[in-house]
Amino acid sequence: MNLKKITLLAACTLLGVSAVSAQDTMDDQGMDNQNDFNRWSIELEAGVHKPTRAFxxxxxxxxxxxxxxxxxxxxxxxxxFGLKLDGGYQSIESDDESLEFKSRIIRTSLQGVVNAGDIMNFREWTNTINVLFHGGLGYSILKAEEPFEQGNDEMLNLMAGITPQVKLSDHFVLTGDISAIGNIRQSYTYDGTMRNNIPGVDGFMVNASLGLTVYLGSAEKHADWYNQESKLEEEVETLQNRLDEMENDMQDTDKDGVPNYLDREPNTMNGVAVDSKGVAVDKNGNGVPDEIEDSLDKRYAKSGSNNTVKGADSGTIRKLIDEGYVNVYFKFNSTEPEAYSLQSVNYLVKYMMENESAEAELIGYADEIGDPTYNKNLSERRAKKVHDILIAAGVDESRLSYTGSGEDNSVDKSSNGARQLVRRVTFKLK
Structure with missing residues (x-):
C-alpha cells in the first residue's frame, strides 16, 4: 500500500474514533456527557534532536x-485514553568537524495517548504535575539537499515518548517531551550520500522538546486533570446530603403525625389534634387548641357545674394557681409563650383584678438541655416576659415579682414531651 494512502487512512481512523467516542458518551436519556471535562487540545513544541543512525x-x-x-x-x-494526530519538521545539519551535509524530514503520525498521571493517582497529591505516554505509527519524508540533492525518501515511522506536564491554568499547560523515532524503509542515510542497507528499523533518532498545550472547551477541567474518583465522591456526598435532608424533613419533631417539611406549626403541644398541615385544631379561634381548652374548662369548673373558671370562687382559683395547675409554656430555647398558654396569663389577670390586695410571684423554669448557667438566665427571661405581659394587661407592677429557678430536672430529659412540660412559668400568690 502507498505510504500516502496509509497516512490518509490514519487520519480517517482518528475522525472515525472521535465520532464513535462521541456516541459512547451519550447517556441512557440521549444527553451528552462530554461537558464533564474538555477533550480537545492543540499541542505545539520545539527543541533539539539527535539522529543516531544511519550516516x-x-x-x-x-x-x-x-x-x-x-x-x-x-x-x-x-x-x-486518547488519540493524537501530529506533524513535525526536522532540520539535520553537519557538525563543524563532519563532512558537510544538510537534509530535512517532514513527518506525520497517529498516536495513542495514555494519561499516566490519572492511572497512577497523581491527583491524590498534586493538581499541577502530570505525565502522558504516547506512541503510534506515521509517515515521513527525508530529503537530502547538500552536498547533492536526492529525491524524496518515503518511509514509515514508529514513535513513542513521554510528556511531563505542568499546569499553568485550566486552559494552558507547559510540557516537556522526549520521544524516540524509528524509521522503516529508510532508503538513504540521513546525509543522503549513500544507500542505507540496515535491515528492519533503518533509521533512529531522539527528540527532546519544550512546548505549550492549549485546552479547548467550556468545561472547568480537561481530561488530563479530571479525577473520576473525586467526581464520584462528590456525587456520593451530594446524594448523602440529599438523603440527610430528606430524613430530616421526614422527622416529626412535635409527634403530631405531620412530617417537618409539611408542618406549619412544628412545635404543637403533644397530644392535641392537628390538621393536615400540622396546625392545632382551634375552631373558635381563641389561640387555645380545642382539646386543651376542653381540659381546662373541666379542670377549672365548679364541682357539679358546667361553668368554666370564670364562675369559680377565688379560693378555688387561688388553689389551682398555687398548686401549679396554671402555667405558661414556652418553645425550646425561646422566651415567646405558646399561643395556647396565654389563656393561663388571662386567668391570673382576672384573679388579680378581682382581688386588688393580691400579689403574685412569677417563677421561670427551663429544661436540662444546654448549659445550666444559660438555662438559669433563660428561665429568668421567661418570667420577665410574662411579667411584662401582665403589666401590659393592666396589673400594677408593684404587685408583681419574678425570678428564674433555672433547670427543672424532675422529668426524663430524653423525652420531648416531658421537656415541654418544664419549659414554663408558674405563679405563686401572696
Whole structure:
C-alpha cells in the first residue's frame, strides 16, 4: 500500500474514533456527557534532536542539534485514553568537524495517548504535575539537499515518548517531551550520500522538546486533570446530603403525625389534634387548641357545674394557681409563650383584678438541655416576659415579682414531651 494512502487512512481512523467516542458518551436519556471535562487540545513544541543512525562514514551531527518542532491535535476518548494526530519538521545539519551535509524530514503520525498521571493517582497529591505516554505509527519524508540533492525518501515511522506536564491554568499547560523515532524503509542515510542497507528499523533518532498545550472547551477541567474518583465522591456526598435532608424533613419533631417539611406549626403541644398541615385544631379561634381548652374548662369548673373558671370562687382559683395547675409554656430555647398558654396569663389577670390586695410571684423554669448557667438566665427571661405581659394587661407592677429557678430536672430529659412540660412559668400568690 502507498505510504500516502496509509497516512490518509490514519487520519480517517482518528475522525472515525472521535465520532464513535462521541456516541459512547451519550447517556441512557440521549444527553451528552462530554461537558464533564474538555477533550480537545492543540499541542505545539520545539527543541533539539539527535539522529543516531544511519550516516555514511565521515558524516555526523552535533549532540544535540537544534532544529525540530511539531504541531498536534489531541482528542481524549476518556480521561485516561486518547488519540493524537501530529506533524513535525526536522532540520539535520553537519557538525563543524563532519563532512558537510544538510537534509530535512517532514513527518506525520497517529498516536495513542495514555494519561499516566490519572492511572497512577497523581491527583491524590498534586493538581499541577502530570505525565502522558504516547506512541503510534506515521509517515515521513527525508530529503537530502547538500552536498547533492536526492529525491524524496518515503518511509514509515514508529514513535513513542513521554510528556511531563505542568499546569499553568485550566486552559494552558507547559510540557516537556522526549520521544524516540524509528524509521522503516529508510532508503538513504540521513546525509543522503549513500544507500542505507540496515535491515528492519533503518533509521533512529531522539527528540527532546519544550512546548505549550492549549485546552479547548467550556468545561472547568480537561481530561488530563479530571479525577473520576473525586467526581464520584462528590456525587456520593451530594446524594448523602440529599438523603440527610430528606430524613430530616421526614422527622416529626412535635409527634403530631405531620412530617417537618409539611408542618406549619412544628412545635404543637403533644397530644392535641392537628390538621393536615400540622396546625392545632382551634375552631373558635381563641389561640387555645380545642382539646386543651376542653381540659381546662373541666379542670377549672365548679364541682357539679358546667361553668368554666370564670364562675369559680377565688379560693378555688387561688388553689389551682398555687398548686401549679396554671402555667405558661414556652418553645425550646425561646422566651415567646405558646399561643395556647396565654389563656393561663388571662386567668391570673382576672384573679388579680378581682382581688386588688393580691400579689403574685412569677417563677421561670427551663429544661436540662444546654448549659445550666444559660438555662438559669433563660428561665429568668421567661418570667420577665410574662411579667411584662401582665403589666401590659393592666396589673400594677408593684404587685408583681419574678425570678428564674433555672433547670427543672424532675422529668426524663430524653423525652420531648416531658421537656415541654418544664419549659414554663408558674405563679405563686401572696
Amino acid at each position: 555514511a562514514p565521515g558524516y555526523y551531527t552535533n549532540s544535540p542539534s537544534f532544529g525540530q518542532g511539531g504541531l498536534g491535535v489531541r482528542y481524549m476518548i476518556t480521561n485516561r
